[in-house]
Amino acid sequence: QVQLVExxxxxxxxxxSLRLTCVASGRDFSSSGMGWFRQAPGKERxxxxxxxxxxxxxxxxxxxxxxxxxxxIIKNTVDLQMNSLKPEDTAxxxxxxxxxxFLDGGRYQESDYEYWGQGSQVTVSS
Numbered sequence: 001q002v003q004l005v006e007x008x009x010x011x012x013x014x015x016x017s018l019r020l021t022c023v024a025s026g027r028d029f030s031s032s033g034m035g036w037f038r039q040a041p042g043k044e045r046x047x048x049x050x051x052x053x054x055x056x057x058x059x060x061x062x063x064x065x066x067x068x069x070x071x072x073i074i075k076n077t078v079d080l081q082m083n084s085l086k087p088e089d090t091a092x093x094x095x096x097x098x099x100x101x102f103l104d105g106g107r108y109q110e111s112d113y114e115y116w117g118q119g120s121q122v123t124v125s126s
Contacts, residue, residue, distance in 0.1 A: 004024050022077060024078075040088075
């Protein structure tokens with residue numbers, strides 16, 4: 001059974017930083033892309049960042065220059081370093097894994113991913 005488990009969320013003041021970690025088990029994601037999405041209250045789940053199996057990185061315009069996605073293929077983890085946080089970054093953040101291996105390029109839709117974590121709350125106070 002494939003599981004993705006996020007951690008590292010919490011409450012932070014505007015301008016602060018948080019680091020989210022997603023630990024994958026039950027499947028080796030070293031040859032697959034992984035991503036982060038977020039969902040604010042009352043809104044749809046939106047793409048945040050993606051890292052491919054070749055470590056190409058893609059970001060939503062709203063987080064470019066502030067967020068950095070990275071991965072550790074040995075540990076089977078993907079991280080999201082979030083700096084200069086703003087109140088509008090407040091959301092539940094979800095880790096996601098590709099359906100198949102060796103998929104490259106940007107993949108920005110929920111339907112592009114097969115595996116999902118349970119989410120981690122990030123709250124940024126003003």
